[in-house]
Amino acid sequence: MSYIAPILPEIIVGLGAIILMMVAAFVRRASLITHWAAIGILIAACFALIGAPQEAGRVFGGMFAADGFAAFGKVIIYLSAAVAIVAAHGWFDQDFEHGAEYPVLILLSSVGASVMVSATDLMMLYVGLELQSLSAYVLASYRRSDERSAEAGLKYFVLGALASGILLYGISLLYGFTGTTYFDGIAAAFRTDAGSIGLTFGLVFTLAGIAFKIAAVPFHMWTPDVYEGAPTPVTAFFASGPKIAALLLGTRVCLEAMGPATDAWRQIVIFAALASIFLGAVAAYGQTNIKRLLAYSSINNVGFVMIGIAAGGEGGGTSVLFYSAVYVVMTLGAFLCVLRMRDVDGRPVESLESLSGLSQTRPGLAAALAIFMFSLAGIPPLFGFWPKLMVFTAAVDAGLIALAVAGIIGTVVGAYYYIKIVKIMYFDAPVGEPYARVRAPVETALIALAAILVSPLGYLLIGPLGRLSANAASVF
Amino acid sequence: MIALLAFYLFATLTIASAVLVVFARNPVHSVLWLIVAFFNAAGLMLLTGAEFIAMLLVIVYVGAVAVLFLFVVMMLDIDFAQLRSGVTRNLPFGLLIALVLLAEIVIAVSAYRAGPVFERGAAAPAANAVPNIEALGHELYSRYLLPFELAGLILLVAMIGAIVLTHRSRGDGRRQNASRQIARRPEDAVKIAKPQVGQGVEL
Structure with a gap:
């Protein structure tokens, strides 16, 4: 039984998904059952992460790591999946035909994402990535009668398949030149002969494939379209769980498998990080759709996390984990607010214009969204400032002072459009009719919780969260 | 032999x-x-x-x-037939491609004869004693058990996805309703008429 305990969370979520699939197939109007059962399954999986087996280290012959780093990532993934399911509850119409299958796909995607953060083998990495992405493609086009949703799904699928091809090409080069798919073996090969052209090619292609999955510039072009077209709860999920999984996967690949070749990948990661920060900040200026804007915001934030990856070592790893945790809270909060943007008929509204004067019509919602925007911008009294500080500190400690300075400039550039939203909400006169009020106590509670977490009260968490992330990053 | x-x-x-x-x-x-x-x-x-x-x-x-x-x-x-009509016109081009392929085969064979390109790191082939289906099966269910099972989940996702994205229950579908069929009585469905010769039947 020793080999079941380390993968218990995955087994719970995977088997749960299969059982819920049967429920969805045979029970009429199963939507309510599967939604709440899926949330229960995800919380159970979080509890399964506690305990000694989760510190077992390498299992399955070294393919799968059950360590603190993976457990930290899995908690983020499962909780954000649960939030995405809660968010979907009022979203799909009451008689939406396949509403019951939505949590099933989210669960399967979460299994893939959690395998990604645990993978210490290229095959494991690829299988996890595909499981996660394939479910994501389906989720993106979930409202198939909506043209934009279908377009988003198709675009995501085609470009995702291309990225998988690039990644596989890199993997096959790495395997061909090292003779092993294990991260340890690859690291050993890099140690003995770091200058090999073949290894470098493999490294570049693998990183390019991963950069696509985390939507880092220059592989970001799919993000705004997919985030805009996909149903909003699905977009919230894309921007949180799978994105963090891919980021942590990239961290593990860079620091563990390619650790001895730091000089080779550092420049690539630094370029992608800075390009993401600046493009994410500049391209968001002209956007009029809040979901597109949040897509660029996610590109921008990924850039900051990649500064942590570039810093490397335990300090870099800690900052990556800390940033990921805070980023997920801010992003999910922002998307939950976006979900509240409905007109009188309950149809979603996505234009920035419709936000004007929100502080007069819906002061609570406006305050929450303002907190998330200020926090995403990294403005000091709010909690979003702290992870940015940690990332820059890690970069300075690693001797990358120029990178830290460029990142800080990028923060200032990006602050513009976050503050623009606050300005629209607080200083513009209301245009058109106000949003309809939605009765959804769970979502309201989640928005309030997220707002409290990223408010200055969140600073109380610096101690415990910092200890947890430092402990988790001690594997590097 | x-x-x-x-x-x-x-x-x-x-x-x-x-x-x-x-x-x-x-x-x-x-x-x-x-x-x-x-x-x-x-x-x-x-x-x-x-x-x-x-x-x-x-x-x-x-x-x-x-x-x-x-x-x-x-x-x-x-x-x-129409597609084939251009054979004579395209023949030189086809011959050229055939020539290129032949040259590639010759080069590949001679390169292979000259020895392996990258000697280091090549994984050793399985011992001859084990038939390769058996060897693959053994690997698949021992070392690669977890990726193999996850590949099964990927196929499941593909099936669910195909159904979710294409299936819709249509209002005008004509499904068999066995209980209604069984509950139907002859009195409801059959009318026995005894028409007189030379007169029609009223329906």
């Missing part, structure tokens, strides 16, 4: 059926000859001791790819 005989049998049939793929007038016959070629190629693989690839060739190529070809050929209304 029998192996040599089998080799010549399979090789000749492979080449012959490959030629027939090109020269058959009817495209459906072409695809059928292609299937024959696949079977014989699988036989060649068996002779070299690669029984797994042989099975794969039969299952994947004959079972899936060729059948798919057949579907496409039968569904599309392509005038193959």
Whole structure:
């Protein structure tokens, strides 16, 4: 039984998904059952992460790591999946035909994402990535009668398949030149002969494939379209769980498998990080759709996390984990607010214009969204400032002072459009009719919780969260 | 002796059926000859001791790819006679491509004879004592158990996705309702009339 305990969370979520699939197939109007059962399954999986087996280290012959780093990532993934399911509850119409299958796909995607953060083998990495992405493609086009949703799904699928091809090409080069798919073996090969052209090619292609999955510039072009077209709860999920999984996967690949070749990948990661920060900040200026804007915001934030990856070592790893945790809270909060943007008929509204004067019509919602925007911008009294500080500190400690300075400039550039939203909400006169009020106590509670977490009260968490992330990053 | 005989049998049939793929007038016959070629190629693989690839060739190529070809050929209304009419015009181009392929084969064979390109790190092949299907099965269910099971989940996602994205229950679907059929009485459905000669029936 020793080999079941380390993968218990995955087994719970995977088997749960299969059982819920049967429920969805045979029970009429199963939507309510599967939604709440899926949330229960995800919380159970979080509890399964506690305990000694989760510190077992390498299992399955070294393919799968059950360590603190993976457990930290899995908690983020499962909780954000649960939030995405809660968010979907009022979203799909009451008689939406396949509403019951939505949590099933989210669960399967979460299994893939959690395998990604645990993978210490290229095959494991690829299988996890595909499981996660394939479910994501389906989720993106979930409202198939909506043209934009279908377009988003198709675009995501085609470009995702291309990225998988690039990644596989890199993997096959790495395997061909090292003779092993294990991260340890690859690291050993890099140690003995770091200058090999073949290894470098493999490294570049693998990183390019991963950069696509985390939507880092220059592989970001799919993000705004997919985030805009996909149903909003699905977009919230894309921007949180799978994105963090891919980021942590990239961290593990860079620091563990390619650790001895730091000089080779550092420049690539630094370029992608800075390009993401600046493009994410500049391209968001002209956007009029809040979901597109949040897509660029996610590109921008990924850039900051990649500064942590570039810093490397335990300090870099800690900052990556800390940033990921805070980023997920801010992003999910922002998307939950976006979900509240409905007109009188309950149809979603996505234009920035419709936000004007929100502080007069819906002061609570406006305050929450303002907190998330200020926090995403990294403005000091709010909690979003702290992870940015940690990332820059890690970069300075690693001797990358120029990178830290460029990142800080990028923060200032990006602050513009976050503050623009606050300005629209607080200083513009209301245009058109106000949003309809939605009765959804769970979502309201989640928005309030997220707002409290990223408010200055969140600073109380610096101690415990910092200890947890430092402990988790001690594997590097 | 029998192996040599089998080799010549399979090789000749492979080449012959490959030629027939090109020269058959009817495209459906072409695809059928292609299937024959696949079977014989699988036989060649068996002779070299690669029984797994042989099975794969039969299952994947004959079972899936060729059948798919057949579907496409039968569904599309392509005038193959017209497609072929340009043979003489395109002959020089075709010969050029054939020449390039031949040159590539010669270069590849001579490069292979010169020794491996990258010696280091190549994984050792499995020992001959274990048949390779058995060796693969053993690896699949021991070392690669977890990725293998996850691959199953990926297939499940593909199935769920296909159903979710394409299935819709239509209002005008005519499903069989067994209980209604059984509950139907003759009195409701049948009317017995005894018409007089020369008079019609009122319905």
